[in-house]
Amino acid sequence: MKTGMMSTSRLKQLLDEQQVETPIHAIVRALGGEGSMSAAALCRATNLAKSTVSVALADLKNSGIVVDSVIRERNNGKAGRPAREVQLNPNAGTCVGIHLELEGLRLCVADVSHSIIDELYIPIHQDYAPFQGLTAARAGIEKLYKSNSLARSHLLGIGISISSPVTPEGVIHKASILPSWAGVNAKELFSNELNAPIFTDNESNCAAIAELMWGSAANEKDFVLLKIDLGVGGAIVSNGSVIRGIAGGAGEFGHMMIDPHGALCRCGNRGCLELTASFREPVQQMSAILGRPSSIDEIILMAERGDMGARRLVSNCGQAAGRGLAAICAVLNPPIIIVSGRGALAGEMLIGPLKFEFENHALIKSAELAAENRTVIKMGKFTHNDSLLGAVGLVLRSLSSSLSPQLILNSP
Numbered sequence: 001m002k003t004g005m006m007s008t009s010r011l012k013q014l015l016d017e018q019q020v021e022t023p024i025h026a027i028v029r030a031l032g033g034e035g036s037m038s039a040a041a042l043c044r045a046t047n048l049a050k051s052t053v054s055v056a057l058a059d060l061k062n063s064g065i066v067v068d069s070v071i072r073e074r075n076n077g078k079a080g081r082p083a084r085e086v087q088l089n090p091n092a093g094t095c096v097g098i099h100l101e102l103e104g105l106r107l108c109v110a111d112v113s114h115s116i117i118d119e120l121y122i123p124i125h126q127d128y129a130p131f132q133g134l135t136a137a138r139a140g141i142e143k144l145y146k147s148n149s150l151a152r153s154h155l156l157g158i159g160i161s162i163s164s165p166v167t168p169e170g171v172i173h174k175a176s177i178l179p180s181w182a183g184v185n186a187k188e189l190f191s192n193e194l195n196a197p198i199f200t201d202n203e204s205n206c207a208a209i210a211e212l213m214w215g216s217a218a219n220e221k222d223f224v225l226l227k228i229d230l231g232v233g234g235a236i237v238s239n240g241s242v243i244r245g246i247a248g249g250a251g252e253f254g255h256m257m258i259d260p261h262g263a264l265c266r267c268g269n270r271g272c273l274e275l276t277a278s279f280r281e282p283v284q285q286m287s288a289i290l291g292r293p294s295s296i297d298e299i300i301l302m303a304e305r306g307d308m309g310a311r312r313l314v315s316n317c318g319q320a321a322g323r324g325l326a327a328i329c330a331v332l333n334p335p336i337i338i339v340s341g342r343g344a345l346a347g348e349m350l351i352g353p354l355k356f357e358f359e360n361h362a363l364i365k366s367a368e369l370a371a372e373n374r375t376v377i378k379m380g381k382f383t384h385n386d387s388l389l390g391a392v393g394l395v396l397r398s399l400s401s402s403l404s405p406q407l408i409l410n411s412p
Contacts, residue, residue, distance in 0.1 A: 011065050011092045011112070011156075023048050023056040028065065028088070032399025035114035035213075036069040036087040057086060065092055069113070088112040094154045096144070096196075097391030098137055099161040099203065102126060102177050102230075105133060106385070107140040109150065110392045112399070114214070118148050119388070129180045134193055141194070157197040159394030160186055161206040161387040163231075165248040170200045173248065176266045177231070199394040204233030204251060205242045206390025207340050207382070212237060213393050215381030216338050223336035224328065225380070226253060228321055228343030228350070230283065230296070231266075232274040236332065253328055254278065276320035279343050282313035296342045303349055317343060318350040322357030329375060330363045340380030351379065 011028065026046040031037060037045065042053050060066035069087040090111040099106040104123040110116045120143060122136045145152050163177040170187030172178075191198040201209075208225040211217040217225075221240050227233040232254030236243040243250045254274035255267050262271025275281065279296045286294040286302075289309065302310035325337060343350055355377055359366060366374050382389055 011088070023052050024060060027053065027056050027060065029399055031066065031086070031088045032112060033397050035396075036085040038085045042086075061086075064089055087114075090115060092154070093156045094145075094150055095156050095392055095395035096141055096158045097161070097388050097393075097395070098140075098158060099206075099385075099388040099391055100133060100163060100178060100181070102163070104128075105136050105140060106388045107137070107144060108385075108388055108392060109141075109144045109148065110396075112156070112396070114396060116389070116392070117150070118144055119385070120144055127178065127180055130184050130189055133181075134189060137190065138194060155196050157199060157395040157398060158190060158194060159199045159201075159206070159391035160190060161203045161391040161394075162186060162200060163203045165252060166200050166202050167248045168244060170198070171248075174267060197395075197398070199391075199398055201242070201244070201390075201394055202233070202235075202248060202251075203227075203387040203390075204235045205244065206388075206394065207233075207380070207386035208235035208237050208242055208338070208390065209393040209397065210382050210386045210389035211338050211340065211380050212240070213396070214389065215386070216378055217336060220336055222334055223338055224325075224332060224334040225251075225338045225340055226321060226325060226328075227341035227386075228277060228279065228317060228339065229341040230278060230280045232278045232321070232324075233341070234328075236334075253324060256324065256327065258324065258327075273320065273324040277317055277324055279313075279317060282317065285313065286310065297345070300346045300349075303346065311349060314343075314346045314349045315353045318346075318353035319357045321350075322354040322359075323361050325354070325358050325377075326361035326363075329358075333364075334375060337375060337377045338380045339377065340383065340386055342383055344379055345383050347379070351377070 026048065027042055030042055030045045039053055039057065043050055057066060065088060066086050067089045069085045090113040093112040094109055097108045103126050104121060106121050108116055108119040120140050122140050124132055124136055162172055165173045170185050172181045172184050172186055174182065186200045187198045204225060204227045207227055211225060217223050223237050225235040234251040234253035236251045255265065255269065255272045257269060257271050258273050259271030263275055264270055265272035265275055279299065282299055283294055283296060286299050299310050299313055303314050339351060339354065358377065380386060
């Protein structure tokens with residue numbers, strides 16, 4: 001048996017033994033969730049003694065499960081001794097992320113060291129049926145693995161990002177973007193056909209996971225994400241975990257009722273935040289002005305080039321989002337707000353009006369607070385593919401899901 005297959009087999013065994021808490025199991029799970037870590041960070045993450053971590057790492061290196069990673073400079077760029085880190089062997093296992101979009105699927109494959117290997121988009125059509133999505137997913141996975149010479153037997157799990165509330169059991173609710181999927185149990189559908197562990201969540205929750213693991217919220221424990229696109233989504237992260245709610249509906253900021261007598265929303269309610277803070281209406285308005293289909297990217301490009309109508313549309317979205325965030329923060333008062341989605345590509349043209357309206361409507365004004373107690377609003381690192389990366393993150397974070405509360409991951 002080849003070394004890669006041997007390390008994959010043992011890694012799967014270690015991950016399958018969910019209730020076992022030996023030092024080796026704890027280290028593997030910590031590295032699965034974090035990526036690369038120093039020995040000191042592993043000691044803190046697992047509550048293990050330095051000597052115990054050293055012995056376990058030697059065993060894992062000998063078996064090919066763990067390898068040395070690149071040396072990363074710590075201390076925020078200040079002079080100091082760089083820390084040598086270890087990671088799971090990239091050849092020991094892979095995972096797949098899938099994002100179910102309006103007119104098709106986005107897929108990517110990554111290894112257990114958190115490196116993205118390749119991405120793929122498969123167009124279908126609007127309101128494609130579940131069996132069509134499943135067929136496309138199967139074909140996409142086969143193409144990704146074949147074109148990158150990857151062994152299908154190394155697949156550890158598949159994460160699926162869905163543009164809809166999703167219950168913890170994987171049942172899709174109110175699928176207005178994918179109406180044919182309403183009521184479908186995505187976990188059962190994909191696991192029955194793809195022969196791999198399946199992990200599902202709402203696209204905004206996945207976006208938050210991507211920002212938490214690799215983006216603007218890295219090393220943060222608590223934050224709120226607001227995703228501005230053709231719709232408005234959101235996520236709440238507390239103590240490093242996404243709050244999903246009993247039915248998967250937590251963080252659906254776009255469907256907060258702002259005006260009970262307002263226009264009808266696609267969700268069936270009236271006056272939702274999404275009606276004014278998303279780019280759905282601006283795209284429709286710009287399409288009418290141009291006499292042809294327009295897009296978010298085109299509106300932003302026109303605004304950047306000085307078109308006053310496009311600038312006004314972007315500013316209006318930012319203002320509405322800022323007022324909505326003020327209401328959200330009256331409940332949650334988070335230390336950080338991450339603004340994500342394709343709308344965030346407008347940069348200061350959207351963020352400026354958003355911050356102004358947020359401050360204007362916030363319960364506690366910034367001037368009343370010390371700097372360290374103010375809510376910080378900043379851009380997300382990812383825009384076009386945050387939900388896809390988060391789908392990968394669902395699998396990688398699951399590798400450490402069996403850690404006890406005393407083994408919560410901490411950044412070095």
